[in-house]
Amino acid sequence: MKEIKLKNLLLFFTYLISLICILLTFKAIDKFYFSIIIFLFFISLFFEKHQKFCPRLFINIMGIVFILIFLFTTNLSNLLENSLKTLTFLLSLKLLEDKKVRDYLEIYLLCFLILAGCSYFYTNIFFFLLLIGILFLLNTSLFLCLYILEDQNFIIPSKKLLKIFYINFIPFFSLFLSSIFFIFLPRLSSPLFNLNIEEREAKTGFSDQVTIGIFSKIQESNSIVLRVEMEKIDFEYLYWRGITLDYFDGKSWTKSKENTLNFHTLPHFFNNTKIKQTIYLNLPQENYLLTLDKPIIISGNFQYDKDSDLSIKILETKTYPVRYYVYSVISDIGEEKINKKNFLQLPQLRREVEELAKNLKGKSEEETVKNILKFFKESGFKYSLKNLPISTYPLEDFLLKYKYGNCEYFASAMAVLLRINGIPARLVAGYKGGEYNEWGKYYLVREKNAHTWVEVYLNGRWKRYDPTPSGIILTQPSFFKEKIIFVLDLINYYYHKFILDYNLQLQVKILKTFKDYFTKEDIKTISIQTFNKTLLLKIFLVLFFIVIIYLSYLNFKHKTFQFFLPLERKILIKFLKTLKKFGYHKKEEEGLEEFLEKIKDPFLREKSKKIIEILEIYLYKDQTMDIETYQRLKEFLKEIENFNYPYVKS
Amino acid sequence: MQLKITKIGFLYIFLTILLGISAINTGNNLLFVLVSFLLSFMLLSGWFAKLNLRWLQISFSFPEECYAQLPTLIKITLINHKKIIPSFLVKLEFQIKGSKDSSSYSTTFFLLEKNSEKILSILPLERGYNYLERVVIFSNFPFNFFVLKKYLKIKEKFLVFPKPMNCTDFSEEFIHPYRSEKPYLSGEGSGEFKEIKDYLPAVPKKYISWKHTARFEETIKIKSFSQEVINPVLINFEQFKVQDLEKKISCITYLILENLKKGIPTGLKINGKFFSPQVSHLHKFNMLKELALYERN
Numbered sequence: 001m002k003e004i005k006l007k008n009l010l011l012f013f014t015y016l017i018s019l020i021c022i023l024l025t026f027k028a029i030d031k032f033y034f035s036i037i038i039f040l041f042f043i044s045l046f047f048e049k050h051q052k053f054c055p056r057l058f059i060n061i062m063g064i065v066f067i068l069i070f071l072f073t074t075n076l077s078n079l080l081e082n083s084l085k086t087l088t089f090l091l092s093l094k095l096l097e098d099k100k101v102r103d104y105l106e107i108y109l110l111c112f113l114i115l116a117g118c119s120y121f122y123t124n125i126f127f128f129l130l131l132i133g134i135l136f137l138l139n140t141s142l143f144l145c146l147y148i149l150e151d152q153n154f155i156i157p158s159k160k161l162l163k164i165f166y167i168n169f170i171p172f173f174s175l176f177l178s179s180i181f182f183i184f185l186p187r188l189s190s191p192l193f194n195l196n197i198e199e200r201e202a203k204t205g206f207s208d209q210v211t212i213g214i215f216s217k218i219q220e221s222n223s224i225v226l227r228v229e230m231e232k233i234d235f236e237y238l239y240w241r242g243i244t245l246d247y248f249d250g251k252s253w254t255k256s257k258e259n260t261l262n263f264h265t266l267p268h269f270f271n272n273t274k275i276k277q278t279i280y281l282n283l284p285q286e287n288y289l290l291t292l293d294k295p296i297i298i299s300g301n302f303q304y305d306k307d308s309d310l311s312i313k314i315l316e317t318k319t320y321p322v323r324y325y326v327y328s329v330i331s332d333i334g335e336e337k338i339n340k341k342n343f344l345q346l347p348q349l350r351r352e353v354e355e356l357a358k359n360l361k362g363k364s365e366e367e368t369v370k371n372i373l374k375f376f377k378e379s380g381f382k383y384s385l386k387n388l389p390i391s392t393y394p395l396e397d398f399l400l401k402y403k404y405g406n407c408e409y410f411a412s413a414m415a416v417l418l419r420i421n422g423i424p425a426r427l428v429a430g431y432k433g434g435e436y437n438e439w440g441k442y443y444l445v446r447e448k449n450a451h452t453w454v455e456v457y458l459n460g461r462w463k464r465y466d467p468t469p470s471g472i473i474l475t476q477p478s479f480f481k482e483k484i485i486f487v488l489d490l491i492n493y494y495y496h497k498f499i500l501d502y503n504l505q506l507q508v509k510i511l512k513t514f515k516d517y518f519t520k521e522d523i524k525t526i527s528i529q530t531f532n533k534t535l536l537l538k539i540f541l542v543l544f545f546i547v548i549i550y551l552s553y554l555n556f557k558h559k560t561f562q563f564f565l566p567l568e569r570k571i572l573i574k575f576l577k578t579l580k581k582f583g584y585h586k587k588e589e590e591g592l593e594e595f596l597e598k599i600k601d602p603f604l605r606e607k608s609k610k611i612i613e614i615l616e617i618y619l620y621k622d623q624t625m626d627i628e629t630y631q632r633l634k635e636f637l638k639e640i641e642n643f644n645y646p647y648v649k650s
Numbered sequence: 651m652q653l654k655i656t657k658i659g660f661l662y663i664f665l666t667i668l669l670g671i672s673a674i675n676t677g678n679n680l681l682f683v684l685v686s687f688l689l690s691f692m693l694l695s696g697w698f699a700k701l702n703l704r705w706l707q708i709s710f711s712f713p714e715e716c717y718a719q720l721p722t723l724i725k726i727t728l729i730n731h732k733k734i735i736p737s738f739l740v741k742l743e744f745q746i747k748g749s750k751d752s753s754s755y756s757t758t759f760f761l762l763e764k765n766s767e768k769i770l771s772i773l774p775l776e777r778g779y780n781y782l783e784r785v786v787i788f789s790n791f792p793f794n795f796f797v798l799k800k801y802l803k804i805k806e807k808f809l810v811f812p813k814p815m816n817c818t819d820f821s822e823e824f825i826h827p828y829r830s831e832k833p834y835l836s837g838e839g840s841g842e843f844k845e846i847k848d849y850l851p852a853v854p855k856k857y858i859s860w861k862h863t864a865r866f867e868e869t870i871k872i873k874s875f876s877q878e879v880i881n882p883v884l885i886n887f888e889q890f891k892v893q894d895l896e897k898k899i900s901c902i903t904y905l906i907l908e909n910l911k912k913g914i915p916t917g918l919k920i921n922g923k924f925f926s927p928q929v930s931h932l933h934k935f936n937m938l939k940e941l942a943l944y945e946r947n
Contacts, residue, residue, distance in 0.1 A: 105658060109661075109665070112665070112684075115684070116669060116672070116680075116681060116684055119678055119680030119681055119684070120678060120680075122680075127680075128680070128683070131680070131683070131684075135687055139691075139793075142792075142793045142794075143738075143792055143793065145793075145794070146738075146739055146790060146791065146792070146793070146794055147739070147760070149790075149794065150739065150758060150760070154760075156761070160761060163736050163761060163763065166735060166736065167738075167792055169698070169735075170691060170694050170695060170698055170792060171687075171691070173690075173694055174687055174690035174691055174694055177686075177690035177693065177694065178683065178686035178687045178689070178690040179686070180686075181685070181686035181689050181690060182679075182682055182683060182686040185670070185673070185674075185682055185685065185686065186674060187674060187677065187682075188674055188675065188677065499679055499680075499683065500679050500680070501679070502679055502682075503677065504677075626707075627705060627706075627707050627731060628707050628709075631707075631731060
């Protein structure tokens with residue numbers, strides 16, 4: 001029979017766990033350190049193969065040196081990176097030495113801490129699944145350590161190896177139990193010690209300025225920026241507003257003024273149809289929130305500023321993803337008084353551009369806008385993300401020379417042409433479009449949806465115009481592959497919704513729901529809207545009463561619940577139940593010996609006598625039955641049950 | 651059941667608290683997930699450890715003949731009554747206690763599916779009844795975070811015969827020839843050669859005469875020997891003049907064993923009891939039991 005050395009299995013698991021943890025730090029630590037650590041990892045594999053190890057003293061000294069370096073170079077702002085760097089380095093050092101049980105445990109501790117640290121860098125469900133996988137591996141490895149502790153060279157037949165994996169019942173059941181802990185563990189609304197770790201997330205190309213031509217790479221990225229839970233609307237209204245930009249220096253657009261305005265007080269919004277959105281913003285957008293154009297009401301578990309140009313900025317540092325609720329109107333917003341001068345600013349431009357603008361001037365402001373849009377459509381302008389004209393005068397080169405570019409070129413050009421003609425205009429940076437997930441009822445917006453458009457001030461209102469040629473941004477998935485991506489994203493979405501986004505507010509809500517269910521006053525106030533909840537409560541109560549009644553019946557029948565009975569009482573009940581099948585019913589006041597007299601069949605009588613004799617020792621002499629006797633009596637009972645009694649047959 | 655947390659266990663608790671504080675402080679839900687896992691592991695590993703030691707049945711088998719201060723093998727059987735789950739790394743500890751001294755033994759059952767047997771060498775210290783006491787099963791399953799102990803209410807006794815000791819110098823004078831009404835005859839084949847006979851069933855092979863069998867072809871022939879008259883002996887315990895009682899008992903035990911091994915019927919007079927000389931196993935057992943329990947309750 002093939003045999004397996006448990007130590008080899010343990011080594012395999014240990015190296016596998018270590019490698020995964022090391023690879024996870026790729027996103028978090030310096031690439032130079034990362035390559036050293038990977039190098040050390042392969043050295044340790046080489047050592048392991050040739051059974052030659054680094055002296056323990058050398059490793060200890062190196063470890064101490066690294067901890068000292070960590071202590072001297074760490075401050076609150078780089079605590080996480082430095083900790084991860086040090087932990088990973090210590091791990092790779094640990095792998096270099098000849099491993100005893102203690103060393104294995106140290107390796108697992110380091111891996112666990114690395115995992116905890118890495119949790120700040122990954123928001124994808126795959127990290128979560130990997131985490132669970134590693135916990136299973138750690139569980140098995142810790143268990144194998146027990147055997148190695150007993151015997152370094154413990155060998156197990158390969159057939160019995162599977163039994164070892166029974167240990168994984170523990171993490172399996174932990175999955176369910178930990179969900180309860182997860183819901184009820186205490187939480188805080190804000191951190192006690194702020195370690196500045198919320199900015200560790202990967203940053204997007206979204207910036208508080210738009211520089212012509214530099215975002216083309218972002219528009220090819222598939223990273224998810226936001227998920228928006230809302231009803232499906234027409235594609236042409238899917239503009240996700242980020243920041244409004246009004247100052248142009250010839251190359252970049254920036255925001256010049258920020259005026260706080262309370263949207264709640266604007267009366268003219270109330271007549272419009274409002275679209276409610278629950279937004280999960282995955283990646284930070286320079287602290288600006290993305291909303292469906294145009295937002296009127298916003299609420300979230302954070303402080304924010306609402307500017308008059310409809311940009312919303314978070315005032316506190318947050319861990320992403322961030323959840324907030326928004327009401328938007330998709331029609332044009334009401335009249336607004338502005339200082340036109342602020343939106344007519346222009347840099348020094350070439351004469352040809354000014355001449356071009358003047359040529360496009362119509363009789364009215366509306367006509368000028370139409371002329372400019374027509375100009376882009378009919379003068380051979382093309383949308384492109386490649387080889388964008390980046391020069392000292394990118395805008396002029398785009399308009400007069402190259403005639404191709406991305407949304408930034410088109411939007412900037414239109415805004416400039418409008419401003420030259422004295423029409424106030426501004427740029428809005430955000431995202432356009434998105435894929436609607438029919439199952440999850442949400443829009444998925446990716447980095448590639450990044451977009452810039454123009455807002456023109458006409459007749460006292462800001463109107464949205466998008467000069468970029470349409471049909472570039474992907475809309476609905478039509479292929480099987482993309483449908484699979486949708487399902488995967490749906491899982492990821494629920495992961496974000498229920499795990500990553502779980503917070504004190506939700507916890508309080510859940511606790512309140514529990515409280516409401518069990519408080520009389522609150523039950524009265526349950527409205528028709530919460531009908532489903534009431535129904536659930538009723539079903540729960542009915543089931544609860546059924547269980548109570550059943551338990552009471554058992555109690556009445558056997559004087560006490562069978563589950564809690566001692567073994568001798570349990571076997572007595574089983575014995576009497578079995579004999580009842582053969583037509584022998586023991587009366588309440590009847591003694592066991594008396595009952596035995598009633599049994600006529602010699603086989604049944606003989607077996608019953610044996611059982612009663614043993615039972616009497618335990619029932620009347622106050623002794624606790626041991627398992628051995630209990631098993632023996634059960635075998636007797638089995639024999640009785642298998643007995644083909646003629647009475648039963650007929 | 652008794653639970654003792656190990657150093658690793660304390661470290662685990664410390665780690666859980668540390669991560670718990672970090673999770674609460676930062677609000678990082680993945681840390682909350684890890685802490686929830688650690689807490690669940692803590693709870694479930696306790697439950698699994700309890701289950702590991704539950705529904706186990708243990709039995710000890712002692713040999714019929716064992717002598718004080720001579721190693722003897724005992725059989726320990728551990729039966730797992732759990733239907734699906736095996737028991738892992740169940741360690742067993744027990745004490746063998748005589749009238750004065752006791753000694754401890756331990757063994758480990760690495761993987762217990764249904765039942766498992768272990769043969770363990772023990773050294774009974776004293777003659778007389780020895781008791782199996784303080785039977786404890788324990789395990790550091792599943793992660794060595796704690797050791798769970800279960801004390802079993804097992805108290806078994808077994809008889810240990812005295813230690814046999816060769817005392818050839820003075821043994822002769824206390825052995826008396828025993829005259830009985832019927833002469834004791836040795837078993838078949840210990841006397842002189844008598845004749846060649848036909849083969850009878852159940853006759854040991856050593857008596858077959860292959861030479862004669864070959865000569866008579868198909869009939870197997872056996873050698874027949876005359877039976878020898880053996881003088882039985884009687885040992886008088888009280889007359890055995892050795893100051894040290896234990897030594898005296900040991901010497902007599904040796905004599906009995908040696909005589910019976912040679913097939914000499916041996917009797918014993920002790921404590922007012924008389925065991926007439928015989929060679930049977932039961933007779934030997936009775937005499938040795940009497941010696942083992944001499945002046946012992």
